[in-house]
Amino acid sequence: MSFPDPITVFRLEAGELLEQIEAGLLDLGRNLDDRDLVDAVFRGLHTLKGSGAMFGFDALAAFTHHCETAFDQVRKGEVPATQELVAAVLEARDQMRLLVETPNGEHGAESERLLAVLHQAVKAAGGGEAAAPVDTPVKAGEQKKPAGRKRYTLLFRLPVNAMANGTNPLGLLDELRELGDCKVIADRASIPPLEKLVPTNLHVGWRVELVTERPRSDIDDVFIFVMDDMELSVSEEDLDTAPVVEVKPQVQPVAPAIAAAPAAAPVSKAEKAPVQDVRANARGQENVRVPAERLDELMDRVGELVIAQSRLYQLATSSVDIGLRAVSEDIERLSGELRDTMMVLRMVPITQLFGRFRRLIHDLARETGKQIELVTEGESTEVDKGVIERLADPLVHLVRNSCDHGLETAEERIAAGKSPVGRITLAARQSGGEVTITIVDDGRGIDRSRVRAKAESSGIITPNTQLSDQELLQLIFQPGFSTAAQVTNLSGRGVGMDVVKKSVEALRGTINVVSNPGAGSEVSLAIPLTLAIIDGLLVRVGSGRYVIPLAAVEECLELSIEEDLRSRGRSFISLRDSLVPFIRLRDLFLTGTKPDPFQKVVVISTGSERVGLVVDQIIGDHQTVIKSMSKLHQDVATFSGATILGDGNVALILDVAHLVAAGQHQEAHMRAAG
Amino acid sequence: MSARILTVDDSASIRLTTNVALSTAGYAVSEAVNGADGLAKAQAERFDLIVTDLNMPIMDGLTMIEELRKIPSQTGIPIIFLTTESDAALKTRAKNAGATGWLTKPFDPENLVKIVRKVLGK
Numbered sequence: 001m002s003f004p005d006p007i008t009v010f011r012l013e014a015g016e017l018l019e020q021i022e023a024g025l026l027d028l029g030r031n032l033d034d035r036d037l038v039d040a041v042f043r044g045l046h047t048l049k050g051s052g053a054m055f056g057f058d059a060l061a062a063f064t065h066h067c068e069t070a071f072d073q074v075r076k077g078e079v080p081a082t083q084e085l086v087a088a089v090l091e092a093r094d095q096m097r098l099l100v101e102t103p104n105g106e107h108g109a110e111s112e113r114l115l116a117v118l119h120q121a122v123k124a125a126g127g128g129e130a131a132a133p134v135d136t137p138v139k140a141g142e143q144k145k146p147a148g149r150k151r152y153t154l155l156f157r158l159p160v161n162a163m164a165n166g167t168n169p170l171g172l173l174d175e176l177r178e179l180g181d182c183k184v185i186a187d188r189a190s191i192p193p194l195e196k197l198v199p200t201n202l203h204v205g206w207r208v209e210l211v212t213e214r215p216r217s218d219i220d221d222v223f224i225f226v227m228d229d230m231e232l233s234v235s236e237e238d239l240d241t242a243p244v245v246e247v248k249p250q251v252q253p254v255a256p257a258i259a260a261a262p263a264a265a266p267v268s269k270a271e272k273a274p275v276q277d278v279r280a281n282a283r284g285q286e287n288v289r290v291p292a293e294r295l296d297e298l299m300d301r302v303g304e305l306v307i308a309q310s311r312l313y314q315l316a317t318s319s320v321d322i323g324l325r326a327v328s329e330d331i332e333r334l335s336g337e338l339r340d341t342m343m344v345l346r347m348v349p350i351t352q353l354f355g356r357f358r359r360l361i362h363d364l365a366r367e368t369g370k371q372i373e374l375v376t377e378g379e380s381t382e383v384d385k386g387v388i389e390r391l392a393d394p395l396v397h398l399v400r401n402s403c404d405h406g407l408e409t410a411e412e413r414i415a416a417g418k419s420p421v422g423r424i425t426l427a428a429r430q431s432g433g434e435v436t437i438t439i440v441d442d443g444r445g446i447d448r449s450r451v452r453a454k455a456e457s458s459g460i461i462t463p464n465t466q467l468s469d470q471e472l473l474q475l476i477f478q479p480g481f482s483t484a485a486q487v488t489n490l491s492g493r494g495v496g497m498d499v500v501k502k503s504v505e506a507l508r509g510t511i512n513v514v515s516n517p518g519a520g521s522e523v524s525l526a527i528p529l530t531l532a533i534i535d536g537l538l539v540r541v542g543s544g545r546y547v548i549p550l551a552a553v554e555e556c557l558e559l560s561i562e563e564d565l566r567s568r569g570r571s572f573i574s575l576r577d578s579l580v581p582f583i584r585l586r587d588l589f590l591t592g593t594k595p596d597p598f599q600k601v602v603v604i605s606t607g608s609e610r611v612g613l614v615v616d617q618i619i620g621d622h623q624t625v626i627k628s629m630s631k632l633h634q635d636v637a638t639f640s641g642a643t644i645l646g647d648g649n650v651a652l653i654l655d656v657a658h659l660v661a662a663g664q665h666q667e668a669h670m671r672a673a674g
Numbered sequence: 675m676s677a678r679i680l681t682v683d684d685s686a687s688i689r690l691t692t693n694v695a696l697s698t699a700g701y702a703v704s705e706a707v708n709g710a711d712g713l714a715k716a717q718a719e720r721f722d723l724i725v726t727d728l729n730m731p732i733m734d735g736l737t738m739i740e741e742l743r744k745i746p747s748q749t750g751i752p753i754i755f756l757t758t759e760s761d762a763a764l765k766t767r768a769k770n771a772g773a774t775g776w777l778t779k780p781f782d783p784e785n786l787v788k789i790v791r792k793v794l795g796k
Contacts, residue, residue, distance in 0.1 A: 003694050010687035043684075046729050050758065051687045053780035061780075164743065166723075166752030166774030171795030200749050225775035225793070228766070289686070 010055045012289070014100045017048045018093055019355060025090045026358050032081045041089070042071040048096065060099035063111050067092050070122050084121040092118060149213050149239045156223070157187070157205035157231040164200045167226055173206070175222045180212025205231075211239065292385060295346055302335075302342045303625035307644050309335040310623070314647065339623075343529075347382035350428045350437075353392060354379055357399055357426060364403040371410050371420055372403055377427035383435050387527055390507055391437070394500040398439045398523055399424060401497070406443030406521055416518065418442065430529070434509075434551070438524040446515035451475055473513045477501040505657050508549070508640065510606055536643070536653065538622035539602060539615040542591025545651040547624050547643055548613070552604045552656040556618055559599040571666065573601060573612055581663045582612030588638070604656050611663030613654070626653060677794055678702045678719070682712035682726035682735065683756070692725055695783035696790065709733025713741055716748060723794055724753045725777075725786070728764055736764075736771050743772035752793040756781065 024041040028034060045068040053061035067089050073079040092114045098107055154176075158169055176182055187205035191197070210219070216236065223232060309331050316328035354376045361374040383391075407413075407422035414420050425440040448469070455461045455475045467475075475481060479498040504511045509527035528534070528551070536547035537556075559582075563573060572579045582601055586593070601612040624643040629636065640655040679701045681692040693703045704719070706712035710733040712726060724742075728735035735755055742748040752774040757765055765776055775793050777786055 003690060006687055006690050006694070009690050013686045040731070043729055043731060047685045050779050051685045054691060055687060161772075164749045165772045166750060166793065168752070168793075168795050171792070174795060175792065225769075228769065 007055055009289075010051055010057075011100060013051065014048060014057075014060075014096075017044050018097050018100070020044050021048070021093055021096075022090065022359060023355060025086050025093065026362060028081060029083060029086045029090075032083070032086075035075075038071065038074050038081060042068065042075050045071055052100075057099065057103050059103060059107060059111070060096060063092070063099060063115070064096055066115050066118060067096075070118055073122065079122055079125045082121065082125045085118075085125055088114070088118040088121040149211060151237040151239055152208075152210045152212070152216075152219060153235045153237075154208040154210065154219070155187075155205070155231075155233045156208070158202050158226055159229045160201045160203070162226060162230075163202050169202065169204070169206075172222055172226075173208070176208055176210055176219070179214050179218055179222075180210055182211075183209040295385075299342060299346070302339055305335050306339060306623060306625055310645070311647065336623075343384075344382075346384050346386070347529075348385050348388060349379060350381045350383050350388065350435075351379040353383075353388050353395065354426055354428075356392065357395070360396065360399060361403070361424060364400065368403060368407075369409065370403065370407055370422055372407060372422050372424060375423060375425045377425065378429045381428040381430050381435055383428075383527070384529060387435075387507055387529070390503065391525070391527065394503045394525070395426075395437070395439070397497075397500050399426070402439055402441040402443065402521070402523075406441040406445075408444050412444075416444075434526050435529055436524055436526050438522055440520065440522045442520040445517040445519055445521055446473060446476070446513070447517065448472055454481065473515060476513065477511065508657070510657065534624050534626060534653075536622045536624040537602065538619040538645075538651065539600075539613075540617040540619060541585040541589055541615050542593040544589065544591070545619065545645065545649065546585070546615075547622060547651050547653045548602055548604060549653070549656055550621065552606065554603040554605050554610065556600055556602050559601045559614055561597070564599065575603065575610075575612075580610050580612050581666050582614055583659060583663050583666070584614045586614065586616070604660065606657055606660045609660050609664050611660045613659065622651075624651075624653065676700050676702050677722040678704070679790065680704050680706060680712060680715055680719075680721040680724045682706040682709065682724065682730070682738065684708050684727060684730040688727065688756070691783060692786065695786050696725075699787040699790070701790070709735055709738030709741075712738050716742055716751075717745065720747075721751060723790060724751060725756070725790070726753060727756050728768060736768055739768060739771040739773050754789060754793060 021041055021044040024037050024044060028037040028041060031037065045064055049061050049064040049068055052058075052064060070079070070085065070089065074081050074085070079085070095107065095111060095114050098105065099111075158167065158172075159165075162169065173182075173184055176184075185207045187207060188203075190205070191203045197203070212218075216234070219234065220227065223230065309328075312328050313332055316325045319325065357376075358374055361372050364370075365372040402424055403422075407424070408416065408418075410420035413422065423442045425438070427438045427440070429436055451472055452461075452467075452475075455478070456463050458481060460475060460478045460481060461467070477497045477500070479496065481496060481498065501511050504525050504527070507527050509525055511523065511525050513521060513523045515521035535550040537550050537553050539546050539548060557573075557575075559573070571582055571584070573582055574580075580603060586595060596616040600615050600618050602615060602618065603610055603612045605611070622643075622645075626641040627643060628641055629639065633639070637658045638655055639652045640658075641653045643651050643653060645651050679696050681689055681696070681703060682705075683689045683692065684707055689705045689707075693705060696703045704715060704721070706715045708730040709726070712724065713733065716724060726735040726738060739753055739755070742751070742753070753772065754775045754777055755768045755773050756779050757768065757776050758779050768776065775789060777789055
């Protein structure tokens with residue numbers, strides 16, 4: 001059996017714990033009386049400390065210990081939870097993260113400063129010192145003297161329920177025997193009559209005579225787990241000197257459980273009830289942790305299997321062998337199912353991503369002095385892990401933008417007749433093969449005149465260009481565009497909305513913005529659920545084959561020779577009374593072959609805009625495993641990737657967003673030309 | 675046949691450490707992530723020993739021990755709990771709930787094996 005590296009596991013786990021601690025603290029900040037949250041945070045800190053100490057993260061363990069102590073006081077009701085305390089621990093949490101990431105870094109001074117802040121917060125809340133508890137192990141250490149042989153006479157009787165509680169008296173006797181020469185006599189005096197005998201109870205006591213050179217503490221060690229509740233008397237006799245009998249009664253009273261209880265009294269039945277907290281989500285079910293790269297490997301294999309399957313399918317369909325066809329169909333079904341299962345494996349709930357924003361909003365609210373609340377919807381929506389990772393940065397940017405430019409200050413909001421608290425809503429929902437993520441704010445909305453002025457001044461459009469409202473709003477995604485009157489710490493980080501748009505398009509997604517002046521804005525991202533496999537439409541242009549993502553295909557129609565001739569030079573077809581520009585892929589790809597007599601037009605769209613692609617032949621549906629292009633070809637905009645066909649040939653996957661944009665550009669060009 | 679041990683802990687890293695130490699020592703180890711999980715697993719399969727953390731979400735170790743001891747088939751199964759030096763009061767309560775022995779955290783894996791051997795006997 002092979003085990004992963006414990007340190008790596010610990011780091012992963014610490015990351016999760018820290019996230020849970022943070023979420024707990026943020027919730028607690030809103031509801032200071034919530035005992036469950038206090039418990040959850042305490043438990044998180046406790047586990048972090050314990051595991052940290054196990055794996056040599058001593059600085060982390062020591063530091064976390066202080067926070068745990070402070071929270072223990074809250075848990076026991078000695079100190080109320082206060083905003084200061086929550087803020088102090090929240091800040092300390094970040095330090096813990098540092099201590100996990102760089103355990104050998106120079107963190108001492110900062111740690112001390114944070115602990116001082118924490119100490120202050122506890123004190124202000126009316127608590128005692130958040131000092132290190134005296135946890136020096138108290139061991140009644142008997143000096144190991146190089147003693148000679150001694151004869152010990154032990155009389156002992158275990159508690160009646162010792163066996164029920166898992167103690168095996170024979171094991172204890174065995175251990176005593178290991179210490180030296182042993183004579184054991186059972187004391188059967190208190191065995192009840194048969195009808196009163198409870199088989200799981202222990203009614204026997206023992207008298208043991210032990211001759212050994214071992215010190216007395218070794219005998220105590222044998223009884224370490226039962227010492228507190230047993231009757232034990234030990235007398236010892238020095239065999240190598242004069243037989244002085246020293247009797248040391250060691251009868252321990254039954255541990256004063258009741259006296260010790262008050263310290264831990266708050267642990268009531270209520271606390272044992274299932275605690276509804278963030279950890280329940282993360283730990284409720286049994287999970288297997290698998291490195292993402294192994295999933296990727298599996299994905300590759302499944303991809304290759306799908307390719308091999310389609311080769312088999314082609315062979316089988318051209319064969320008359322019924323048996324072969326049946327097997328081929330089975331394999332087709334199985335590989336389809338395998339692919340679907342694989343997809344689900346890669347899916348993670350978007351909660352993970354949304355969770356990060358709670359802290360961001362918290363920080364943004366502090367930095368801007370605005371009052372902001374975050375509402376999240378559809379957190380259970382599942383998205384491919386790779387997509388989630390690549391969505392994080394664009395989303396952070398969009399949320400920052402909304403907070404910084406969108407939301408007004410409390411005063412401005414009140415003046416506008418709105419609630420002083422600005423609201424950012426992050427929502428996710430799945431529809432078909434896409435997930436839509438919207439970022440909605442109820443702020444001031446986008447000021448069209450400023451957008452126009454800015455676009456004109458930065459040369460993106462010429463003055464007085466006629467633009468639809470949507471086109472105007474889309475300008476904010478142009479490179480070099482920023483409406484921020486002044487560059488602030490929040491938004492002006494040199495990353496514009498154009499970068500956001502690029503990242504989204506790299507995910508084969510689209511971005512849209514809607515805005516009502518005075519009422520707020522909504523940015524929506526539509527992202528395909530997965531990056532790895534798409535359903536495509538396989539077409540032929542000249543002798544080459546290409547894949548068009550099926551999700552983008554609206555319809556296919558024939559380009560009649562008349563229409564072809566009529567439209568030459570104008571490249572528009574009329575589709576149910578609307579003109580759709582089209583691109584001749586033969587021309588674009590310079591195939592140099594004669595066009596087929598009956599060319600087809602595949603109409604593709606990205607939301608609102610449509611473009612026709614003229615191809616020679618439509619071959620059919622094709623499930624496509626996307627392979628990225630080589631480094632050499634990365635800059636080719638027309639293609640988003642490549643795939644291997646059933647016969648082993650390579651087909652390029654068309655980049656829909658780019659082609660639509662090109663088509664629309666062509667249309668605009670034509671219109672301008674008259 | 676090697677003795678079967680169930681280790682109950684909400685911390686994956688502690689579970690791993692326990693598992694590695696005990697598997698290496700020749701025991702067959704299963705894992706559970708909290709008290710409720712441990713309770714269910716202990717009933718589904720007969721274990722020779724249970725090692726449990728006390729502080730866990732959903733169901734803590736104390737409750738799990740109490741519940742286990744109420745089940746006739748679970749009487750007599752040794753239960754070792756992991757505790758910190760500062761939890762002296764908790765130790766007494768765990769003992770009263772029916773635990774057999776304890777191990778103080780942070781623990782040395784060798785020490786864990788030693789204690790397991792001690793409790794399991796030969």
